[in-house]
Amino acid sequence: MANMAQAVRMALHYAEEHLGVTDIFGEDVGPPLGGVFTATQGLKTAWNTPLDERGIIGMAIGLAMAGGKPVAEIQFVDYIFNTIDLLKVAGNTCWATHGDWNLPMVVKTPVGSGIRGSLYHSHSFDATATHIPGWKIVIPSNPLDAYGLMISACQEINPVMYLEPKALLRIKGEERIPGEPDNDKQLSKMIDAPLGDRSQWKPQWPELEAYAVPIGKGKVVRAGSQVTVVSYGRTLPLCKKAADDLAAEGVDAEVIDMRTLWPYDWELIKGSVEKTGRVLYVNEDTEVTNFGEHLVRRTVEELFYKLMAPPRLLAGKFIPGIGLADALEMASVPQQGDITAAIRMLAGEQP
Secondary structure (H helix, E strand, O other), rough: OOEEEHHHHHHHHHHHHHHOOOEEEEEOOOOOOOOOOHHHHHHHHEOOOOHHHHHHHHHHHHHHHHOOOEEEEEOHHHOOOOOOOOHHHHHHHHHOOOOOOOOEEEEEEEEEOOOOOOOOOOOOHHHHHHHOOOEEEEEOHHHHHHHHHHHHOOOOOOOOEEEEEHHHHOOOOOOOOOOOOOOOOHHHHHOOOOOOOOOOOOHHHHHHHHOOOOOOOOOOEEOOOEEEEEEOOOHHHHHHHHHHHHHHHOOOEOOOOOOOOOOOOOOOHHHHHHHHEEEEEEEEOOOOOOOHHHHHHHHHHHHHHHHHOOOOOEEOOOOOOOOOOOHHHHHHHOOHHHHHHHHHHHHHHOO
């Protein structure tokens, strides 16, 4: 099975061959590195930029306005914050021009903890991204969704923010990418650049097939009846594992993968909460002005009389950064045990 970095790479190859993507660029995105997480190795339209995040976003806006279809990468999301004003320009262009101008651009960037990246390589961007109207925002939790969401993003006519959970980029999926060979080692030999001299290397792409995950559609990854758990990105697999483990205790949790933060699948969440009467929202962004707080507010406003217990949010600590030491990182953002305990407690609350 492909890992998430390989899935993103294959989707971008499909997009430049079939969906009109004209430029894939960013810091170290082109040869010889092909991205710090190898997600752009071997792509024919990939090229390197200076270490200038504002220049990267500005170039993407210009290319999209000029008729191109760019995919720009910010190497780590921690360095996207100095481009907020440009992201706002990109987001409001279609609205401000009454639909006369579209910006078919994708900005991809690795987010979150999980690689011991410390203060400058561990930020989340969930809540900040959802504060910028005009962008669609996606975040996969597995390689197949990563492939399908990137293909959908490259078909949009206005900006899409593609958030890659860096802790999952090396994790293999449980379902094959359409067209992916059955042999994992064969896939690696075909599309992974060798160590050392790469000057003569060219990838041998499999015959990839179209597979799009609709933007705005979540997915029930585990059906349940007692409590709803809503998550995305790095924490989604942890929620699924916690729910599976708690089944042995008689706790039947339903787990929803949002996949898209905007526009999000409220009808899916609503239907689940109406069924279970309890909901836990889980992500690793800082807990103050967290996107999950918006979901809690909407849950209370629209589903108050369906609830058997107050809706809960489990999120990252409100601290300026994440420490380098294992203990500091793990104490800063939700871990497996935290999620298990939160689900168990919520399921046990009486109305």
